[in-house]
Amino acid sequence: KKPVSILGIPFENTNQEQFESLLKQRIDHHKNTFVVTANPEIVMYARQNRPYEVLIKKADYIIADGIGIIIGAKLLKDPLQERIAGYDLFVSLLEWGSQNHKSAYFVGAKTEVINKLREIVTQKYTGLKIAGTHNGYFGDDRNIVGDIARTQPDMVFVATGFPKQEAFIDKNRQISDSLWMGIGGSFDVLTG
Numbered sequence: 064k065k066p067v068s069i070l071g072i073p074f075e076n077t078n079q080e081q082f083e084s085l086l087k088q089r090i091d092h093h094k095n096t097f098v099v100t101a102n103p104e105i106v107m108y109a110r111q112n113r114p115y116e117v118l119i120k121k122a123d124y125i126i127a128d129g130i131g132i133i134i135g136a137k138l139l140k141d142p143l144q145e146r147i148a149g150y151d152l153f154v155s156l157l158e159w160g161s162q163n164h165k166s167a168y169f170v171g172a173k174t175e176v177i178n179k180l181r182e183i184v185t186q187k188y189t190g191l192k193i194a195g196t197h198n199g200y201f202g203d204d205r206n207i208v209g210d211i212a213r214t215q216p217d218m219v220f221v222a223t224g225f226p227k228q229e230a231f232i233d234k235n236r237q238i239s240d241s242l243w244m245g246i247g248g249s250f251d252v253l254t255g
């Protein structure tokens with residue numbers, strides 16, 4: 064189905080099952096993929112911040128992560144199939160990655176959180192290779208970028224909140240043909 068435009072932002076009109084299988088295929092084929100999981104705050108921020116709007120429109124897919132987006136589409140008489148939460152995608156991809164021996168790099172959140180995340184992934188998603196982790200409070204991203212370039216992970220999860228996560232992905236995604244996804248507070252949720 065055609066994307067649905069909400070305040071100028073084109074949202075994928077898909078459902079979680081279909082979208083997940085698309086992402087898994089792209090990961091299997093090492094296609095460079097940038098996914099924005101957009102909630103109403105992101106849409107409103109993009110309206111006020113033109114560079115951010117331009118940047119998120121460079122993503123391969125913008126998905127509706129928030130009931131507000133679904134309601135908006137309905138009011139515009141151009142309904143979206145369903146909400147797809149970034150967190151749900153994250154957890155499903157960890158599970159699939161574990162079963163299929165994929166690798167992932169995790170950047171974001173405070174040091175304690177990212178350390179706990181490493182433990183949880185090691186214990187629960189035993190087949191998933193951790194390419195590396197870094198907390199989300201960095202000035203210079205050179206070390207992180209170097210690590211990702213060297214390890215070429217299948218998936219890069221960036222959980223530093225918007226707009227920082229999308230800016231990081233847009234700036235660096237050419238260094239590795241991975242799935243790059245900004246997932247806000249997901250590391251806090253998984254470890255909380």
Ligand code: UDP
Pocket residue numbers: 171172173198199200201222223224225227246247248249250251
């Ligand atoms: N965070 C980070 N670096 C920063 C600012 C925030 O890693 O410079 C982390 C923060 O610790 C939290 C997440 O980003 O884990 C933000 O979560 P939130 O739910 O606020 O995300 P948003 O909805 O703003 O995208």
